[in-house]
Amino acid sequence: MSVAEKLETGTTDIAATMRGLGINARTAAKALRSAPRKQKDAALLAAAASLRADSNDILEANKLDMDAAEARGLTGAMLDRLKLDDGRIDAIAKGLEAIAELDDPVGSTIAEWDVHSGLHIERRRVPLGVIGIIYESRPNVTADAGALCVKAGNAVILRGGSESFHSSRAIHACLVAGLKAAGLPAEAIQLVPTTDRAAVGEMLKGLDGALDLLVPRGGRSLTERVTTEARVPVLGHLDGLCHVYVDKDADIEMAKQVAVNAKLRRTGICGAAETLLVDEAVAATALPAVAGALKDAGCEIRGDDAAQKLMPGIAAATDDDWSTEYLDAIIAVAVVPGVDGALGHIAKYGSQHTECIITGNEQTANKFLTECDSAILLHNASTQFADGGEFGMGAEIGIATGKLHARGPVGLEQLTTFKYVVRGSGQTRP
Amino acid sequence: MSVAEKLETGTTDIAATMRGLGINARTAAKALRSAPRKQKDAALLAAAASLRADSNDILEANKLDMDAAEARGLTGAMLDRLKLDDGRIDAIAKGLEAIAELDDPVGSTIAEWDVHSGLHIERRRVPLGVIGIIYESRPNVTADAGALCVKAGNAVILRGGSESFHSSRAIHACLVAGLKAAGLPAEAIQLVPTTDRAAVGEMLKGLDGALDLLVPRGGRSLTERVTTEARVPVLGHLDGLCHVYVDKDADIEMAKQVAVNAKLRRTGICGAAETLLVDEAVAATALPAVAGALKDAGCEIRGDDAAQKLMPGIAAATDDDWSTEYLDAIIAVAVVPGVDGALGHIAKYGSQHTECIITGNEQTANKFLTECDSAILLHNASTQFADGGEFGMGAEIGIATGKLHARGPVGLEQLTTFKYVVRGSGQTRP
Numbered sequence: 028m029s030v031a032e033k034l035e036t037g038t039t040d041i042a043a044t045m046r047g048l049g050i051n052a053r054t055a056a057k058a059l060r061s062a063p064r065k066q067k068d069a070a071l072l073a074a075a076a077s078l079r080a081d082s083n084d085i086l087e088a089n090k091l092d093m094d095a096a097e098a099r100g101l102t103g104a105m106l107d108r109l110k111l112d113d114g115r116i117d118a119i120a121k122g123l124e125a126i127a128e129l130d131d132p133v134g135s136t137i138a139e140w141d142v143h144s145g146l147h148i149e150r151r152r153v154p155l156g157v158i159g160i161i162y163e164s165r166p167n168v169t170a171d172a173g174a175l176c177v178k179a180g181n182a183v184i185l186r187g188g189s190e191s192f193h194s195s196r197a198i199h200a201c202l203v204a205g206l207k208a209a210g211l212p213a214e215a216i217q218l219v220p221t222t223d224r225a226a227v228g229e230m231l232k233g234l235d236g237a238l239d240l241l242v243p244r245g246g247r248s249l250t251e252r253v254t255t256e257a258r259v260p261v262l263g264h265l266d267g268l269c270h271v272y273v274d275k276d277a278d279i280e281m282a283k284q285v286a287v288n289a290k291l292r293r294t295g296i297c298g299a300a301e302t303l304l305v306d307e308a309v310a311a312t313a314l315p316a317v318a319g320a321l322k323d324a325g326c327e328i329r330g331d332d333a334a335q336k337l338m339p340g341i342a343a344a345t346d347d348d349w350s351t352e353y354l355d356a357i358i359a360v361a362v363v364p365g366v367d368g369a370l371g372h373i374a375k376y377g378s379q380h381t382e383c384i385i386t387g388n389e390q391t392a393n394k395f396l397t398e399c400d401s402a403i404l405l406h407n408a409s410t411q412f413a414d415g416g417e418f419g420m421g422a423e424i425g426i427a428t429g430k431l432h433a434r435g436p437v438g439l440e441q442l443t444t445f446k447y448v449v450r451g452s453g454q455t456r457p
Numbered sequence: 458m459s460v461a462e463k464l465e466t467g468t469t470d471i472a473a474t475m476r477g478l479g480i481n482a483r484t485a486a487k488a489l490r491s492a493p494r495k496q497k498d499a500a501l502l503a504a505a506a507s508l509r510a511d512s513n514d515i516l517e518a519n520k521l522d523m524d525a526a527e528a529r530g531l532t533g534a535m536l537d538r539l540k541l542d543d544g545r546i547d548a549i550a551k552g553l554e555a556i557a558e559l560d561d562p563v564g565s566t567i568a569e570w571d572v573h574s575g576l577h578i579e580r581r582r583v584p585l586g587v588i589g590i591i592y593e594s595r596p597n598v599t600a601d602a603g604a605l606c607v608k609a610g611n612a613v614i615l616r617g618g619s620e621s622f623h624s625s626r627a628i629h630a631c632l633v634a635g636l637k638a639a640g641l642p643a644e645a646i647q648l649v650p651t652t653d654r655a656a657v658g659e660m661l662k663g664l665d666g667a668l669d670l671l672v673p674r675g676g677r678s679l680t681e682r683v684t685t686e687a688r689v690p691v692l693g694h695l696d697g698l699c700h701v702y703v704d705k706d707a708d709i710e711m712a713k714q715v716a717v718n719a720k721l722r723r724t725g726i727c728g729a730a731e732t733l734l735v736d737e738a739v740a741a742t743a744l745p746a747v748a749g750a751l752k753d754a755g756c757e758i759r760g761d762d763a764a765q766k767l768m769p770g771i772a773a774a775t776d777d778d779w780s781t782e783y784l785d786a787i788i789a790v791a792v793v794p795g796v797d798g799a800l801g802h803i804a805k806y807g808s809q810h811t812e813c814i815i816t817g818n819e820q821t822a823n824k825f826l827t828e829c830d831s832a833i834l835l836h837n838a839s840t841q842f843a844d845g846g847e848f849g850m851g852a853e854i855g856i857a858t859g860k861l862h863a864r865g866p867v868g869l870e871q872l873t874t875f876k877y878v879v880r881g882s883g884q885t886r887p
Contacts, residue, residue, distance in 0.1 A: 057804070061828055134827075142849045146838055155860055156830070239860050255688065260861040281883040288885035374487070396878045397564075398491055400586070408576055408881030417886065418877070419572045430585055430669050430874040431690040432862040444860040447848070448826045451838030453711040455718035456847065 045229035048184050049237030051214035052157040056182040058212050060154050064131035066209050071127040071174050074205025075120040081201055082116045088197035096190050108164050109190055119170045126174045129421040132440045133180040149448040154180030156239040159230045161186045161253060163245035166194035173202050173216040175424050179442035182215045186230060189222035233259040244425050262427045262437055266352045266378035267297030269410040272369040273317055274386035275308035281407060282385040283320040288409040289383060291324050295354050297426055298381050298413030302349060303360045304369045310337060310362045318360050326356045333362035349376040366391050370398055377401060380428055381413040402435045475659035478614050479667030481644035482587040486612040488642050490584050494561035496639050501557040501604050504635025505550035511631055512546045518627035526620055538594050539620055549600045556604045559851040562870045563610040579878040584610030586669040589660045591616045591683060593675035596624035603632050603646040605854050609872035612645045616660060619652035663689040674855050692857045692867055696782045696808035697727030699840040702799040703747055704816035705738035711837060712815040713750040718839040719813060721754050725784050727856055728811050728843030732779060733790045734799045740767060740792045748790050756786045763792035779806040796821050800828055807831060810858055811843040832865045
């Protein structure tokens with residue numbers, strides 16, 4: 028039996044295997060820490076080439092996953108997330124090439140200054156070390172997450188979903204081929220070689236101090252488990268309960284366009300709007316106009332009492348609706364007393380992710396942008412812009428909803444830390 | 458019975474009390490978030506005045522703590538940490554005034570840029586929200602920590618040591634007087650009104666989501682408990698196992714001065730050196746010179762085999778010595794094969810806090826500064842400079858040894874987070 032087979036049949040000690048991954052990762056992280064940009068980029072480009080060259084192997088592996096998924100009765104959307112074809116493999120390869128093109132954040136000087144003792148202090152960006160990523164079915168995450176971590180100078184331990192186990196292994200083999208071709212340690216990107224859930228438990232415990240950071244990428248239950256149980260820092264994403272507030276000074280045409288885009292461009296992403304708030308001062312005209320545009324575009328409307336009066340026939344929003352992330356073509360609509368009412372509603376029900384105000388009044392906009400305690404505040408723009416790429420940060424590993432370290436899009440820079448480099452001439456402290 | 462008495466006698470529900478503190482803190486945080494600098498500074502200055510005016514009350518409260526501590530048989534050093542007098546109260550007041558003078562980090566633009574969609578993106582510094590601080594006997598932390606959190610726009614819940622309970626309450630009363638005088642909510646700085654350890658457990662659970670951050674300030678056992686059990690992010694300080702490496706190209710006089718200062722200026726702080734590493738190429742002369750200077754200054758020397766040969770009569774260092782934070786006038790000395798040997802030793806035994814290289818060779822220095830994975834790396838300067846004040850950051854709440862969010866000194870800026878403020882003109886995402 029191979030190690031992988033032993034692991035799959037449970038004849039190997041999971042804890043020991045995972046500790047081994049941790050030790051390998053720490054060694055690889057040391058090499059990655061001072062690897063020059065050219066070498067890291069070469070690894071990513073070689074991995075992209077390997078993905079394209081070995082696409083048949085990947086498709087074969089993916090067929091194993093797809094057959095197993097169909098046998099287990101997975102639904103259409105789940106199957107679609109899992110499926111690979113030549114076009115999707117090419118897109119994964121292009122993703123690696125795009126990451127190679129991004130600036131290397133490592134080694135840059137974030138700030139520097141002199142202090143009274145004569146010391147020169149530099150705050151320099153450095154890799155975090157070893158990152159653990161726990162994700163669900165999409166096999167492309169194996170490539171995206173592995174590449175982002177390596178480009179930021181980190182070693183990474185990937186734990187993919189059991190549904191995509193074979194696909195991820197085939198993609199991982201291409202990443203390893205890339206690392207080897209560039210002379211970087213193969214252990215810079217390790218894939219947990221088992222689908223046993225005990226492996227996740229070991230990662231949550233931190234692999235004997237080997238993990239510097241855990242990133243869960245998946246649904247709420249995964250992120251909640253990781254956030255609750257992890258003994259290492261976590262950058263995760265909980266709810267994206269985003270609001271669009273239409274102020275009395277809004278341009279109604281703009282409000283219609285932005286609200287329809289914010290809700291319906293893609294309903295399944297965390298930046299999709301879930302609640303529409305309309306200023307009572309203009310609700311009589313603005314609410315039917317904006318909610319009507321949403322309805323015409325195929326969105327179900329659920330309203331509070333005031334909204335129901337203005338749009339007879341819509342369903343009633345219950346208290347649950349204000350705190351539900353539909354991720355679907357449904358929106359809850361409430362009438363609020365001005366910007367203070369909107370801020371109050373968002374503070375009570377929001378998830379501090381992304382909120383938008385539509386108004387032509389700069390003063391009202393500034394109040395909203397200043398007082399609202401969410402990660403991303405937009406004035407006159409769709410909440411669907413809540414995305415690392417749209418922010419000009421390049422590829423992202425997700426959107427963090429915590430307040431520490433990284434808030435909002437987690438790109439290359441957010442996968443680094445810093446250290447202080449201090450130069451003196453023999454100074455002693457008085 | 459007063460609430461405080463009920464709490465002290467355990468007749469009140471601790472969990473409910475702590476939840477109440479959390480709710481109050483969230484409300485206060487909302488007011489603090491947009492409080493102007495002038496108002497926050499006024500609160501700190503009024504608190505300083507109140508400390509001076511009410512010094513007799515504070516000394517009386519302190520006497521209760523001192524009497525109880527003596528009755529419990531606390532030792533001299535512990536008693537000294539607890540003791541207040543007019544001079545120390547004045548120093549606490551001066552500390553508040555110094556924090557009032559620091560720049561307000563809140564609201565500043567960290568970065569801003571335009572993206573292809575026409576959106577203007579600003580990364581703006583904002584308060585974290587509600588911070589919980591758990592500390593041990595020094596009563597001055599009540600004032601320092603409370604003031605730093607408020608200046609950074611946060612509400613704070615302080616849980617002081619039971620030994621300093623009465624002193625902390627008296628100091629806290631002055632802080633509240635300052636907040637009230639400036640028109641800020643008294644609940645911006647709350648002191649846990651009980652010495653029951655169950656209160657700490659509640660804080661570790663996060664007070665129903667009210668806490669954004671926990672900062673333990675105290676010995677290793679406290680920090681370890683908080684780091685291990687907390688369900689909210691923690692900025693803490695574990696070991697400070699700092700190294701001084703004397704390279705073959707070191708100026709020996711400089712090495713002597715820096716090593717003596719690094720070890721002996723104050724032995725009890727986290728930036729004190731614990732291990733001296735000497736390049737084998739110059740060990741025959743450098744080791745007796747540098748370790749001899751330490752010995753002459755009253756330091757106990759424990760050496761590896763090579764060091765013992767060069768300095769007959771010193772004690773042998775066991776394997777434990779390389780990983781012991783003495784916090785005392787003891788140093789472990791090893792001979793290493795050049796800068797690579799030093800880096801290897803530090804990677805194996807260090808705590809990623811602060812390390813120093815003494816060398817006249819820029820290339821060797823750069824290698825050390827680049828490859829060593831510690832928070833603070835110093836070239837030709839004492840490790841005792843590992844301090845927020847010495848870094849020009851003003852007062853600090855401690856030194857963080859984790860890699861996420863804040864690394865090294867935790868000052869005002871590190872007690873904040875940021876949000877993205879995005880301005881558009883009706884953009885929708887394609």
